[in-house]
Amino acid sequence: xxxxYENSFEIQGGNFKKAGDISVQxxxxxxxxxxxxxxxxxxxxxxYESEINIISYANKGIIHIQVSPETVSIEAEDEGPxxxxxxxxxxxxxxxxTDKIREMGFGxxxxxxxxxxxxxxxxxxxxxxxxxxxxxxxxxxxNQEEKN
Amino acid sequence: MDLSxxxxxxxxxxxxxxxxxxxxxxxxxxxxxxxDVMANSRExxxxxxxxxHQNIVAVASLKELAGIILVNGKDPxxxxxxxxxxxGIPIFVTELSAFDIVGELYTIVS
Ligand SMILES: Nc1ncnc2c1ncn2[C@@H]1O[C@H](COP(=O)(O)OP(=O)(O)O)[C@@H](O)[C@H]1O
Ligand SMILES: [Mg+2]
Numbered sequence: 001x002x003x004x005y006e007n008s009f010e011i012q013g014g015n016f017k018k019a020g021d022i023s024v025q026x027x028x029x030x031x032x033x034x035x036x037x038x039x040x041x042x043x044x045x046x047x048y049e050s051e052i053n054i055i056s057y058a059n060k061g062i063i064h065i066q067v068s069p070e071t072v073s074i075e076a077e078d079e080g081p082x083x084x085x086x087x088x089x090x091x092x093x094x095x096x097x098t099d100k101i102r103e104m105g106f107g108x109x110x111x112x113x114x115x116x117x118x119x120x121x122x123x124x125x126x127x128x129x130x131x132x133x134x135x136x137x138x139x140x141x142x143n144q145e146e147k148n
Numbered sequence: 149m150d151l152s153x154x155x156x157x158x159x160x161x162x163x164x165x166x167x168x169x170x171x172x173x174x175x176x177x178x179x180x181x182x183x184d185v186m187a188n189s190r191e192x193x194x195x196x197x198x199x200x201h202q203n204i205v206a207v208a209s210l211k212e213l214a215g216i217i218l219v220n221g222k223d224p225x226x227x228x229x230x231x232x233x234x235x236g237i238p239i240f241v242t243e244l245s246a247f248d249i250v251g252e253l254y255t256i257v258s
Binding site for chain 2: 016017019020021023024027041044045048049052104105106108110111114117
């Protein structure tokens, strides 16, 4: 199998009507590429939680996805308020989501923990009043025990 | 057990996804927090929730869930219905509460 794919998807902050659409689209593309199902499940969660966070907190953002025979790399980069305390944001249950966001079932404070759980490599950088940048890498090659 | 047998036994109202009713249900998950369902549901599960807005469709599609049961007699919103129809995600409505429908489901699915 010769896996190779690269694309970027723009996401508009605040647009909950489209929440998840990019993730569904990316999952279908990767499925058609022949990415193994166990990997697909992890990519879907990482992309979904990244997409929801951009919609929930940022003004706009881009999800960049790159597939090679060895890895799936996902970058989620946004322009927005940034995160003041990254350590706190990574903690399960921590959330600054508004009531409106919570009513829709988001804002459980599980997004970043879910992403970490699904990634082999995870990195987050953020600058207050500028934006947030997540890097997630999922290995296709090594026989890691299945996460999620 | 497949979706159509479950729908019949539990008197569920089928609102969309009629073409997918032969799908086998492998288990279930109850939750209204989307990240929780993303993390803990599995392919082939039936999802019981009180959320009726369109974001439930992406979750069901991403996790390849068998279908969604909406509780307390609440219908899906119009755009939920449109999206679920387009994605081929079966949605059912029960008049029962989550507690009562899960009680019945558990004995026939597990
Ligand atoms: N892209 C982002 N921009 C600004 N803040 C963010 C972003 N992503 C996450 N956060 C902050 O980190 C917190 C935790 O995020 P997450 O784990 O996804 O949980 P939730 O979104 O349910 O609150 C959020 O409540 C928010 O304060
Ligand atoms: Mg989140």
